[in-house]
Amino acid sequence: MEKMSQEEIIEFLVEGTFTGKVSTINKDGSPHITPIWYILDEDNYVTFTTYSKSVKGKNLLRDSRISFCVDDQVPPFSFVIIDGIAEIISESDNLLVWTTKIAERYMGKELSNEYGKRNAFDGELLIKVIPKKVIGQKDISV
């Protein structure tokens, strides 16, 4: 097991179609987890969108603490974990720009407009994960 460099962490975060798994806190204090599509913004903050009435949307509006994880699921196993605070942007003028960029990562350039529009709902929140602690580990099983 070895620590990733800052550069390796960023490379890992944008690799292929890796999805993020985000954990938020439910109203009763229990944990909630869900996979997300995301990209890094110009400051390398994890950026995703979620509907304001979704469980994670409602959770983040109430308690902005968030924990984020990406891993590759194959030997020798590597992962990145980011603990942070969600910056929540409601009614972003650029929502469609973000949903289209995010869709491009996961569905490809050709389908990005279609999926970008599909995901740019009224009431969709733009979320940025402002990191407090970042861990990147590679070659866990070595």
Place this chain on the structure above:
Amino acid sequence: MEKMSQEEIIEFLVEGTFTGKVSTINKDGSPHITPIWYILDEDNYVTFTTYSKSVKGKNLLRDSRISFCVDDQVPPFSFVIIDGIAEIISESDNLLVWTTKIAERYMGKELSNEYGKRNAFDGELLIKVIPKKVIGQKDISV
């Protein structure tokens, strides 16, 4: 997007070397997330081990509420989420049996004894996720 059947959920949970991502609650109420190796036990409960002094070990000993997620990270994207309660077995007589079975899934038969021993620490907890709510969704992007 389509709901998975119970059978499809179980097949998905044991596919290849998919890792689980588990979310637990830190002492200050913030969320904690981490990837895990796991298998299903004879009752199809998600089963893993963790050191009692690890963050997730300490968290579960204080608050056994747990949220678990597996996804495939490739189009058309599928996932399973299990919200439940962690049953915690300290000083299991069968710890080495479980760590070896789990290692076999991720590292293969040949290395399973080596990795099983490596993971059967004194102080290692055996955890079973007793489900309260299970969601399986397939073909999310279709």
